Amino acid sequence: MAGILSYGAYIPYYRLPRSVIGKAWGQPGARGEKAVANYDEDPVTMSVAAGMDCLKGIDPKTVDALFMATTSAPYKERQNSTIVAAALDLRRQTRHADYANCLRAGTIAMLSAVDAIEAGSAKSVMVTAADMRLGGASGANEQAFGDGGAALLLGKGKVIAEIEASYTLSDDFADNWRAHDDIFVRTWEERFGLDEGYRKIPAEAAAEVMKKCNLAPKDFAKACFYGPYARRHGELGKVMGFEPAQIQESLLDTVGNTGAALPLMVLVGALEEAKPGDRILLVSWGSGADALVLRVTEEIEKIRDRRGIKRHLEMKRTLDNYEKYLRWRGLVPLEAAARPEKVPPSMPSLWREHAWAMPLYGVKCKKCGTPQLFLSAESSRPRICVECHARDEFEPYKFADKLGTVTTFSHDYLALSSDPPNTVTVVDFEGGGRGSFEMADRDPDECKVGMSVEMTFRKIFFTKGIHNYYWKCKPVRE
Amino acid sequence: MQGIKDRVAIVGMGCTKFGERWDASADDLLVEAAYEAFEDAGIGPDDIQAAWLGTTSSGNTGMLLSEPLRLGYIPITRVENACATASEAFRNASYAVAAGIYDIVLAIGVEKLKDSGISGLGGGQASPSHQLSAESTAPGSFALLATTYFARYGLSFEEGKHMIGRVSWKSHRNGALNPKAHFRKEVPMETILNAPMIAWPLGLFDCCGVSDGSAAAIITTPEIAKRMRKDPVHVKALQLCVPPRDGNVTTKYDYSHFPASVRAAQAAYKEAGVTNPREEISMAEVHDCFSITEAVTMEDLGFSPRGKVKDDIESGFFDLDGGLPVQVDGGLKCFGHPIGASGIRMIYEMYKQFQGKAGARQLKAPKLGLTHNLGGLPSGCVLFAGIFGLPEA
Numbered sequence: 001m002a003g004i005l006s007y008g009a010y011i012p013y014y015r016l017p018r019s020v021i022g023k024a025w026g027q028p029g030a031r032g033e034k035a036v037a038n039y040d041e042d043p044v045t046m047s048v049a050a051g052m053d054c055l056k057g058i059d060p061k062t063v064d065a066l067f068m069a070t071t072s073a074p075y076k077e078r079q080n081s082t083i084v085a086a087a088l089d090l091r092r093q094t095r096h097a098d099y100a101n102c103l104r105a106g107t108i109a110m111l112s113a114v115d116a117i118e119a120g121s122a123k124s125v126m127v128t129a130a131d132m133r134l135g136g137a138s139g140a141n142e143q144a145f146g147d148g149g150a151a152l153l154l155g156k157g158k159v160i161a162e163i164e165a166s167y168t169l170s171d172d173f174a175d176n177w178r179a180h181d182d183i184f185v186r187t188w189e190e191r192f193g194l195d196e197g198y199r200k201i202p203a204e205a206a207a208e209v210m211k212k213c214n215l216a217p218k219d220f221a222k223a224c225f226y227g228p229y230a231r232r233h234g235e236l237g238k239v240m241g242f243e244p245a246q247i248q249e250s251l252l253d254t255v256g257n258t259g260a261a262l263p264l265m266v267l268v269g270a271l272e273e274a275k276p277g278d279r280i281l282l283v284s285w286g287s288g289a290d291a292l293v294l295r296v297t298e299e300i301e302k303i304r305d306r307r308g309i310k311r312h313l314e315m316k317r318t319l320d321n322y323e324k325y326l327r328w329r330g331l332v333p334l335e336a337a338a339r340p341e342k343v344p345p346s347m348p349s350l351w352r353e354h355a356w357a358m359p360l361y362g363v364k365c366k367k368c369g370t371p372q373l374f375l376s377a378e379s380s381r382p383r384i385c386v387e388c389h390a391r392d393e394f395e396p397y398k399f400a401d402k403l404g405t406v407t408t409f410s411h412d413y414l415a416l417s418s419d420p421p422n423t424v425t426v427v428d429f430e431g432g433g434r435g436s437f438e439m440a441d442r443d444p445d446e447c448k449v450g451m452s453v454e455m456t457f458r459k460i461f462f463t464k465g466i467h468n469y470y471w472k473c474k475p476v477r478e
Numbered sequence: 479m480q481g482i483k484d485r486v487a488i489v490g491m492g493c494t495k496f497g498e499r500w501d502a503s504a505d506d507l508l509v510e511a512a513y514e515a516f517e518d519a520g521i522g523p524d525d526i527q528a529a530w531l532g533t534t535s536s537g538n539t540g541m542l543l544s545e546p547l548r549l550g551y552i553p554i555t556r557v558e559n560a561c562a563t564a565s566e567a568f569r570n571a572s573y574a575v576a577a578g579i580y581d582i583v584l585a586i587g588v589e590k591l592k593d594s595g596i597s598g599l600g601g602g603q604a605s606p607s608h609q610l611s612a613e614s615t616a617p618g619s620f621a622l623l624a625t626t627y628f629a630r631y632g633l634s635f636e637e638g639k640h641m642i643g644r645v646s647w648k649s650h651r652n653g654a655l656n657p658k659a660h661f662r663k664e665v666p667m668e669t670i671l672n673a674p675m676i677a678w679p680l681g682l683f684d685c686c687g688v689s690d691g692s693a694a695a696i697i698t699t700p701e702i703a704k705r706m707r708k709d710p711v712h713v714k715a716l717q718l719c720v721p722p723r724d725g726n727v728t729t730k731y732d733y734s735h736f737p738a739s740v741r742a743a744q745a746a747y748k749e750a751g752v753t754n755p756r757e758e759i760s761m762a763e764v765h766d767c768f769s770i771t772e773a774v775t776m777e778d779l780g781f782s783p784r785g786k787v788k789d790d791i792e793s794g795f796f797d798l799d800g801g802l803p804v805q806v807d808g809g810l811k812c813f814g815h816p817i818g819a820s821g822i823r824m825i826y827e828m829y830k831q832f833q834g835k836a837g838a839r840q841l842k843a844p845k846l847g848l849t850h851n852l853g854g855l856p857s858g859c860v861l862f863a864g865i866f867g868l869p870e871a
Contacts, residue, residue, distance in 0.1 A: 338595070338596045338597045339596050339597070339598070339615075340594075340596055342609070343606075343609060344609070345607070345608050345609035345610070346606035346607055346608065346609075349606060349607045349608040349609075350608050350610075352608075353608050353610070357608065357610055370728075372727050372728070373727065374727060375610060375611060376723070377605075377607055377611060378605075378607050378608075379608075380608070380610070382727075386722070386724050386727050386728050387728065407626065407729075407733060408622040408623075408625045408626040408629075408733045409622065409625055410617075410618050410619075410621030410622050410624075410625060410677045410678055410679075410680075411621075411675070411677065411678035412613075412614070412615055412617065412618030412621070412676075412677040412678075413674075413675055413676055413677060413678075414597065414598055414615045414617055414618065414676055414677060415613045415614065415615045415618055415677075416613055417613065421675075421677075421678065422613055422618065424612055424613070424614055424618050424619070424622070426622060426726060426733060426857075428729045432729065433727075433729070434726060434727055434728065434729045435726065435727075436611070436612050436614075436726045436857065437612055438612045438613060444678070449625060449626065449629040450629075460609070460610060460612075460613070461609075461613070468609055468610065470610040472612075
């Protein structure tokens with residue numbers, strides 16, 4: 001029986017209290033806070049972060065497919081999941097697909113993965129779900145929506161949770177939508193969307209899947225399901241027949257409504273605390289509903305080292321500055337910087353380098369054993385060893401999963417940055433090798449020579465429709 | 479290897495007023511510098527047999543020089559080696575004379591930076607590439623040196639800031655005495671220390687200015703020079719060191735010195751026969767693009783022991799009245815850095831000092847002077863070191 005082999009999650013470092021948003025607009029702020037992706041993050045980078053968490057201790061070369069779910073993909077043409085797969089170091093022979101445009105995309109991707117595994121066309125499939133939907137400034141959606149992601153590795157064998165059954169209802173019930181040229185999600189009157197749709201259709205799917213398995217709400221340790229905000233989330237739990245203690249923490253007051261990622265993030269939260277034998281119900285909502293029944297196995301004890309939801313919730317910094325959020329989302333026209341315009345990357349050059357640069361490979365010299373991360377203005381592939389000068393005698397050497405130490409840094413107030421000052425660093429890696437990186441998610445005052453950093457996949461800049469992804473470093477916070 | 483010592487001489491030099499020359503194009507700057515040099519040498523443009531033109535971004539080909547000067551059909555080489563471009567033009571011109579190919583040549587550098595509309599250096603149009611490198615600026619890249627230097631030698635932020643601030647304070651005092659400098663004002667230490675951060679830990683006064691300018695030299699053989707004027711200046715050493723830009727690849731680099739500086743300086747000392755630079759060098763113009771660059775360069779050149787430059791800076795050893803005056807003309811700090819011109823501007827101060835024409839900045843009987851001109855970033859930069867002196871030195 002197909003099931004979950006591993007899980008991971010990602011929640012951005014910054015949290016914006018809803019009171020700060022309310023204050024900016026002279027409105028009452030809703031309760032809690034929302035997770036805010038940095039300006040250099042998007043569903044692609046958050047999928048990579050969740051995927052790295054999920055693949056801890058697992059060889060990425062064993063994964064057969066990657067399905068990425070999001071409603072806010074950075075590219076409308078160009079497969080986003082293939083960028084994620086490249087950064088995660090999956091094989092070129094793997095199948096990728098973007099599951100898009102639907103708040104239910106995460107569970108649809110999961111069910112497709114289960115089908116592929118059951119059909120024998122893939123042994124293991126990674127499903128990532130990440131979202132950063134935009135609500136119009138000053139509106140209710142702006143306060144409700146948060147950013148984040150989750151990743152599940154699905155397969156057979158030593159699963160941590162079996163997927164016992166599923167039930168799907170498709171229904172073109174549209175209370176949220178976004179047309180091709182819309183920046184913000186549009187929402188119909190809440191009473192229609194929530195009373196007629198959200199309270200009824202997911203509950204129907206949940207009831208049907210339980211009926212299918214001869215199970216009742218009392219048989220479940222946890223119910224994990226999507227919710228627009230906390231009060232409505234609680235209501236649906238009750239309608240479905242669950243006691244408050246059975247309802248898995250919705251994340252709506254701490255992370256916000258992360259759209260297509262939310263059901264999977266809530267599920268990861270449940271798996272972190274699950275015991276062998278627990279049954280978990282997973283319900284999504286959006287153009288219908290999916291309901292899945294999962295049963296946790298003994299294997300769950302072996303993957304307690306994920307950052308998942310719990311540790312990511314602890315790693316945070318409060319943004320007390322709403323203007324910074326507006327800047328990060330490009331919602332205010334800014335004075336042009338008195339700096340040269342960014343030159344767009346050359347597509348042939350990026351393509352030449354991408355097999356090396358996207359998964360952050362350097363080389364190790366076969367002659368002298370020196371690891372080296374090469375990045376000249378022209379290339380990321382060294383030809384001559386920096387130490388022994390041997391020519392083309394290298395084996396690939398991965399840096400993305402290595403920790404490093406800051407050898408030197410500067411906070412550059414002149415450089416172009418949406419989170420000034422731009423912190424530039426030189427990082428020496430554990431095991432050898434050095435590279436120059438911008439530092440993300442840092443408080444300038446915490447930067448010290450000798451501090452420990454890890455690598456994070458980010459967007460270096462965006463220009464002329466090109467999201468130029470590469471790696472930055474960030475402080476190790478656990 | 480014969481080396482360059484006493485094989486070529488400078489018989490004329492010119493240097494424009496450096497600054498925000500809203501009034502002048504690159505053409506105007508070239509004419510201004512070249513004609514001052516012609517007049518100083520007592521020759522005309524028709525006497526020039528070949529020329530080397532240094533510029534990084536103000537134009538292409540030798541015609542950038544021949545067109546405004548209407549030089550007729552002589553060989554002109556356009557030279558680029560980042561911020562060491564002018565020194566490189568001078569070096570190549572000198573070699574052509576030393577090789578006996580030409581008798582009289584012109585080395586000239588120019589940069590027109592202030593037409594760009596941006597602050598700092600633009601870096602020019604990058605060639606199409608992956609553009610994956612971290613966003614960087616010149617101050618951000620050189621600030622890396624200060625962070626590491628402070629940490630490595632146990633300087634508190636305040637001690638380090640004061641040390642590099644004192645470097646700029648000294649240069650501003652010198653620049654105030656120089657009519658050709660861009661900034662001609664003494665700046666109090668308090669102002670320097672409290673200036674806005676540009677790239678932490680470097681503040682505004684730790685950064686050199688951005689200016690327009692041009693500087694030129696007429697180079698000939700020592701024999702011809704002797705006939706042309708009574709006070710020619712001899713070239714004693716010209717060294718260029720180009721590293722493999724490996725500072726951000728190998729963990730062996732410490733980010734608190736310039737390996738290429740050390741090598742270029744050692745080679746120049748050998749070429750000129752200098753054994754104790756701290757004693758034998760009378761004055762130096764070094765590449766103070768940032769205050770920290772000058773500080774570590776004092777160690778790289780062997781003027782101060784490694785890790786100890788603070789003592790020499792704070793005691794005034796490099797001041798105009800100190801044991802080894804550095805940035806006598808005000809340096810990049812006060813001249814700004816029109817990239818393709820700066821290296822020859824440094825030589826211009828040497829030349830005037832040896833001739834006793836440095837006005838209020840005049841040193842007493844200097845014997846040997848050193849110029850140091852680097853191009854690139856701490857992770858890798860081309861390095862020029864030159865030594866100049868009177869024929870008998």
